[in-house]
Amino acid sequence: MLKLDTLFLYLFVLSTIFLFNIILKIVTSILSHTPKQIQYNKWEMVSNYFFISYLITYLIINLI
Secondary structure, rough: HHHHHHOOOOOOOHHHHHHHHHEEEHHHHHHOOOOOOOOOOOOHHHHHHHHHHHHHHHHHHHEE
């Protein structure tokens, strides 16, 4: 069971870093003099959905 907990912790940390990177990209785009549209490729879209849903699920399970 310990190895499964380690895997979940790894996914949580990975999703947190990934989401922080996305938020940073959005904020820098907004604060620049000429804001440009952020476009995601297919892998980024899939990973966005996966990591955001994992983070929300993790927070719901551990906060309730």
